[in-house]
Each structure stands twice: as C-alpha cells, then as structure tokens.
Amino acid sequence: MTDSRPMDVPIIRLGDVLVTGLINELDDKAATAFAEELTERIAAERAKGVLIDISRLEIIDSFVARTLTELSTMARLLGARVIVAGMRPPVAITLAELGLQLAGVETALNAEQGMVALGWRHAPRPPEGGNRRETLG
Amino acid sequence: MNASEAAVRDRLTRALRERGDEIADRWVQLQRERAAIDIGEGELREEADSLIVLLGGALNNSEHGMESVVDAHHDLRDAVMELSLRRERSGANPTATSLAILALKDAVLEAVQRDNLDPREMFPAALMINRLLDEAAALSFSAYVERREEIIQRQSRQLLEMSTPVVHLWRQILAVPLIGTLDTARTQVVMENLLQSIQTHEARVAIIDITGVPTVDTAVAQHLMQTVNAVRLMGADCFISGVRPSIAQTIAQLGIDLSTILTRATLADALAAAVEMTGQESPTAGAPTNR
Amino acid sequence: MLPGPRKGGIDVKLSGERTTAAPTVPPATAGSDAPRGGDTPVTHPVRNDEDLITVRHAVRAATVEVGFGLVDQTRVVTAASELARNAYIHGGGGTVTIEFPRQAGRRGIRLIVHDDGPGIPDVEVALTDGFTTGAGLGHGLGGARRLMHEFEVRTEAGKGTTIRATRWTTQ
Structure with missing residues (x-):
C-alpha cells in the first residue's frame, strides 16, 4: 500500500525537524499512505520533531483525526515529538462538537x-516574546 | 334603548362641557387624596382639562358604540397612553395610574348629580361612565405592560450581543467573562468569537471566567468542555476561572470529569498562571515593559 | 470541483426491485417541504474514498448556495463525510442525496445517506460515542448527529440503512 500511489505531500527536513502539511484533497488511502511514509522518514532520519501544518485543511473528520492521533503515537514511540499546527477555527469547533479531542x-x-x-529559535523578531523556551541546534 | 342611550350620552357630554372646570378640580383633588402621585398640581390640572375635553368630544361623536369609545378615538387613546407613560416616568406604579383614572368616575358622577338628574336617568349615566373609564384604565394598564415588554425584548437582544465579549487581557492572553446562563446557542457564539480572536491576536492562552454563570449542569459543563477542547485544538491553552464552591460541588456530584481542564478560583489567579505559562514577566512585578 | 454524478456503474443496486423501498429520492416527508426552483436534489454514489471527496465538494457547494456561514459549512461537510464513509465501509456502498428543504422562512440542507448493507443492529448503541466496527474512532454516527439539527436513522437487519440529517440556517 505504501508506494501504490504518488505521494503529493512533500516532507521537508530542516535540521532534525521534519516539516510537512496536509491538504484538503487527501482521501483516506492517501492519508494512510502519508502517515506510513512520514513514520518511515522519522525512523530513517532520526527526527526529533515533526511539524504538520494543517492550515489548509477545511475539514477534519474522524478518519483524519484518527490518522493524526496514530501518527503522534507512532512518532512518540520513535522518539519524535509531533506538533499539529494551524487548525482553522471552524475545524476546531466542529471537531470539539464531534467529541474528537x-x-x-x-x-x-x-x-x-x-x-x-x-x-x-525564531530569529527575525527576537525582542517580542522575551525569554522563549530553550533552543535547540 | 338607543334613544335613551343617546339621551344619556348627550347629558354626559353636556356635563363634561359645562362643568368641566369643576370636574377637573375635583379629579385633581381625588387623585392627590387617593394615590400618592408625585406630579405637581398645575400639571395634573392641565392633564385633567385636556382629557375631559377629549372625553366629551368622544361621547358626543355617536358614530361609535359604547363598547370601544376610547379605542375608536385616537386622540383620546393617545392622551390616555401618554398619561400612562407620564405617570410611569414620575414613578407611579401601574395600579396607582389605573386608580387615578378611575377616580375620574367619582368626579364626573358628582357633577352630573348636581344637575338634579332623575334617579332613573342617573343609573344608566353611571353605567356609561363606568364603561368609559374602565376602558381607559384598562388601556393605561396594557400600555404599561406593552412598554415593559418592549424593554425586555430590547434588553435581551442587547444582552445576547454584549454577552460574549472577548477581552485582550495581556500579551497573548485573552479572556471571556461569561455572565448568565449558558445554552447551546450561546456556547457556539462564544466559541466562534473566542477562536477567531485567538487566531487574530495569536493568543496562546484563553481564560473563560464563569463567575457570572449562576449554575452549571451537565449540559453547561459539556459546553465548557467543548470550548476548552476547541481552544486546545487551535494550539492555545485554556483556563476556566471563577469556579465557585457551589459550582465545584455540583460538578463533583454530577460526576463530570473536568480533571483535564485547568481551573483557577479567580480571574486574577488565572491571569497570573497564564502570564507565567507564556513566559512573560509577571504583571504584579510592575508595568509591562517593551522588552 | 463541481458536484455531479460520477459516470460508470454503481455496484450497489438501488433500483425499484428492492423490496425495502428507500430508493434514491426520499420517501416520507418529501411532500411537505419539497424543493423548488433550482433546489433540485442531487444524488451522488459513494463506493470508495474517492467518491467521498466528490461528496464533500458537492455538500460544500450546497451549503454555500444555501447561505451557511463558514462554521456551519464545516459542520455539515464533516457530518456528510462521516455518514458517507459509514455507507461504504459498513454498508458496502450507497448514495448521498442532497436536498434543499425550506421551513418557516429558513433554508436548510438535508443529507440522505442510504446503503444496502447489513443494517445497524442496535441504533442506540451505534449512536453512543466510542462505538465502532470499522476504521475511525467510533464518533461517526453520534458525532454526525451532534453536528446536525435533525437526525433520523432507519435501519433493518439485512436490508440496509437510511439516514436523514438536516441542518437549518439560523435566521
């Protein structure tokens, strides 16, 4: 199943962080394939962190929610921390109402x-936030 | 019967016209005796004069039956409603206003009596006066109720609009002070406003203050949980503050699991915790610097 | 991006031969608030997860057309996604019909999701959070119900399931 379809979602490596994003058109098979590829990359590249940008996702249903949850668990087992970023307000409201936390x-x-x-460390605007969390190479 | 009614109407009209001054004086006197009315005598007299003229005019116009003399004459109707409004503004309760209008009965009847009316004519005259002024008193009361109704509706509209302000409390910290009952519709408005503001301000902590929420039942607790979850999904943290002991007790008794939710007793406590969480200088340590 | 029935055969029979009725266009209340004008109901097949994407687009377009706000759009599209996925995972495929009801000056979207699968043995249990027999978190049916104003399940063992879910505009 892994390489049955072309992967449309790029996964970029920045240091020990993998950066990627989900798009709207992702169907269930593609989402599953994406999760598998990402898991493999985490293991292969010994990533410490994964950023999944979901700011373009217009809906998250229980399948995508489950994919994200499983991805986080698998990544944690592989020693990486996953952060899902940029959920749109309507998506967050709908998920909360669905009962998906x-x-x-x-x-x-x-x-x-x-x-x-x-x-x-976000270099361009150092003064604003004051002391941030510890930075990593 | 119609002829006799016309005769009685005629007689009353005449009394109102010819003895108008007397009636007005007596009415003002009665009002001041019976109802604690905080309106000057001059103003009462003026009001009495114009109402008596309008009553006379309405009775003289035989086009309309006795069932709805006041309702049919717009100038009379307006005068009664205006009187009702004026009394309300002067602080009179609606009962006092109705009683004041009903006192006019006595004044008119006394005046008619002075015309040495035949007792057989007196009875229908009294009946007619009763019907006329009962209608006026009822109108003043319903006008009062209508005004109240309007106020209530306007206020509840305003309340819903104002009930969900999102306050930018501190750098990266937003607060929603909730006042009143939380239902599904309001929760959804709160959630939408809050989440939109989080995005706009790039806020990292949201505080929902429920000091003003009278009771928390299962449904309200569920709504709160949903809101907290939605905030968390956006990538911000959420505190609930202002949980009073009685509400904490209810929540415990209902068996609702709020253990995953960050709570603080007061908005101030929540703000302090939020400031700490965002790694900023404590607000108590002095004014925020630009650093 | 435009909604439209997909070409090709539907591998699930929906013709009149079925004794269970419930064909593509709704029974029961269809008369009371029948769509008019351009609000013709559209039926889409759901046989796989590609169809699911098509259904989502169609439902999104329909909610925009009816005048739903962004949050309501998201609610309805998400509910449609849950229900349509149920129809092909548990029901072996089916259809999603989008209707445009009107009631007391309000407009609405009604999703009629039908499958000819085995039926739901215990609807009450299925509506409970955490219940699942397939992929997902078991929030499908119960969650979809919370996202819609009206929700009705008709199911019979061995004869399929029809779900009618409606959401109205607030005004």
Whole structure:
C-alpha cells in the first residue's frame, strides 16, 4: 500500500525537524499512505520533531483525526515529538462538537509557533516574546 | 334603548362641557387624596382639562358604540397612553395610574348629580361612565405592560450581543467573562468569537471566567468542555476561572470529569498562571515593559 | 470541483426491485417541504474514498448556495463525510442525496445517506460515542448527529440503512 500511489505531500527536513502539511484533497488511502511514509522518514532520519501544518485543511473528520492521533503515537514511540499546527477555527469547533479531542496530539496556533515549540529559535523578531523556551541546534 | 342611550350620552357630554372646570378640580383633588402621585398640581390640572375635553368630544361623536369609545378615538387613546407613560416616568406604579383614572368616575358622577338628574336617568349615566373609564384604565394598564415588554425584548437582544465579549487581557492572553446562563446557542457564539480572536491576536492562552454563570449542569459543563477542547485544538491553552464552591460541588456530584481542564478560583489567579505559562514577566512585578 | 454524478456503474443496486423501498429520492416527508426552483436534489454514489471527496465538494457547494456561514459549512461537510464513509465501509456502498428543504422562512440542507448493507443492529448503541466496527474512532454516527439539527436513522437487519440529517440556517 505504501508506494501504490504518488505521494503529493512533500516532507521537508530542516535540521532534525521534519516539516510537512496536509491538504484538503487527501482521501483516506492517501492519508494512510502519508502517515506510513512520514513514520518511515522519522525512523530513517532520526527526527526529533515533526511539524504538520494543517492550515489548509477545511475539514477534519474522524478518519483524519484518527490518522493524526496514530501518527503522534507512532512518532512518540520513535522518539519524535509531533506538533499539529494551524487548525482553522471552524475545524476546531466542529471537531470539539464531534467529541474528537485528538488526545495526545500537540497543537500550535501556526507553523511558526509550532517550530518555536519544537526548539527552533525564531530569529527575525527576537525582542517580542522575551525569554522563549530553550533552543535547540 | 338607543334613544335613551343617546339621551344619556348627550347629558354626559353636556356635563363634561359645562362643568368641566369643576370636574377637573375635583379629579385633581381625588387623585392627590387617593394615590400618592408625585406630579405637581398645575400639571395634573392641565392633564385633567385636556382629557375631559377629549372625553366629551368622544361621547358626543355617536358614530361609535359604547363598547370601544376610547379605542375608536385616537386622540383620546393617545392622551390616555401618554398619561400612562407620564405617570410611569414620575414613578407611579401601574395600579396607582389605573386608580387615578378611575377616580375620574367619582368626579364626573358628582357633577352630573348636581344637575338634579332623575334617579332613573342617573343609573344608566353611571353605567356609561363606568364603561368609559374602565376602558381607559384598562388601556393605561396594557400600555404599561406593552412598554415593559418592549424593554425586555430590547434588553435581551442587547444582552445576547454584549454577552460574549472577548477581552485582550495581556500579551497573548485573552479572556471571556461569561455572565448568565449558558445554552447551546450561546456556547457556539462564544466559541466562534473566542477562536477567531485567538487566531487574530495569536493568543496562546484563553481564560473563560464563569463567575457570572449562576449554575452549571451537565449540559453547561459539556459546553465548557467543548470550548476548552476547541481552544486546545487551535494550539492555545485554556483556563476556566471563577469556579465557585457551589459550582465545584455540583460538578463533583454530577460526576463530570473536568480533571483535564485547568481551573483557577479567580480571574486574577488565572491571569497570573497564564502570564507565567507564556513566559512573560509577571504583571504584579510592575508595568509591562517593551522588552 | 463541481458536484455531479460520477459516470460508470454503481455496484450497489438501488433500483425499484428492492423490496425495502428507500430508493434514491426520499420517501416520507418529501411532500411537505419539497424543493423548488433550482433546489433540485442531487444524488451522488459513494463506493470508495474517492467518491467521498466528490461528496464533500458537492455538500460544500450546497451549503454555500444555501447561505451557511463558514462554521456551519464545516459542520455539515464533516457530518456528510462521516455518514458517507459509514455507507461504504459498513454498508458496502450507497448514495448521498442532497436536498434543499425550506421551513418557516429558513433554508436548510438535508443529507440522505442510504446503503444496502447489513443494517445497524442496535441504533442506540451505534449512536453512543466510542462505538465502532470499522476504521475511525467510533464518533461517526453520534458525532454526525451532534453536528446536525435533525437526525433520523432507519435501519433493518439485512436490508440496509437510511439516514436523514438536516441542518437549518439560523435566521
């Protein structure tokens, strides 16, 4: 199943963080394939962090929610921390009403804050936030 | 019967016209005796004069039956409603206003009596006066109720609009002070406003203060949980503050699991915790610097 | 991106031969608030997860057309996604019909999701959170119900399931 279809979702490596994003058109098979590829990359590249930008996702149903939850668990087992960033307000409201809490999935307001949480110092605007969390190479 | 009614109407009209001054004086006097009315005598007299003229005019117009004389004459109707409004503004309760209008009965009847009316004519005259002024008193009361109704509706509209302000409390910290009952519709408005603001302000912590929420039942607790979950999904943290002991007790008794939710006793405590969480200088340590 | 029935055969029979009735266009209440004008009901097949994407697009377009706000759009599309996925995972495939009811000056979207699968043995249990027999977190049916204003399940063992779910505009 893994290589049955072309992977449309790029996974970019920045240091020991993998950066990727989900798109709207992803169907269930593609989502599963994406999760598998990402898991393999985490293991192969010994990533410490994974940022999944979902700011373009217009809906998250129970299948995508489950995919994200499982991804987080698998990544944790492989020693990486997953942050899902940029969920749109209507999506968050709908998920909450559905009763899906994405337990165990870390979230961030946007990709930038997600990268900061993963240890990336955001260099361009140092004065604003004051002391951030510890930075990582 | 119609002829006799016309005769009685005629007689009353005449009394109102010819003895108008007397009636007005007596009415003002009666009002001041019977109802604690905080309106000056001059103003009462003026009001009495114009109402008596309008009553006379309405009775003289025989086009309309006795069932709805006040309702049929718009100037009379308006005058009664205006009187009702004026009394309300002067602080009179609606009962006092109705009683004041009913006191006019006595004044008119006394005046008619002074015309040495035949007792057989007196009875229908009294009946007619009763019907006329009962209608006026009832109108003043329903006008009062209508005004109240309007106020209530306007206020509840305003309340819903104002009930969910999202306050930018501190850098990266938002607060929603909730006041009143939380139902599904309101929770959804709160959630939408809050989440939109989180995105706009790039806030990292949201505080929902429920000091003003009277009771928390299972449904309300569920709504709160949903809101907290939605905030968390956006990537921000959420505190609930203002949980009073009685509410904490209810929540415990209902067996609702709020253990995953960050709570603080007061909004101030929540703000302090939120500031700490965002790694900022404590607000108590002095004014925020630009650093 | 435009909604439209997919070409090719539907591998699930929906013709009149079925004794269970419930064909593509709704029975029961169809008369009371029958769509008019351009609000013609559209039926889409759901046989696999590619169809699911098509259904989502169609439902999104329909919610925009009816005038739903962004949050309501998301609610309805998400509910449609849950129900349509149920229809092909548990029901072996089926259809999603989008209707445009009107009631007391409000407009609405009604999703009629039908499958000819084995039916749901215990609807009450299936509506409970955490219940699942397939992929997902078991929030499908119960969650979809919470996202819609009206929700009705008709099911019979061995004869399939029809779910009618409606959401109205607030005004």
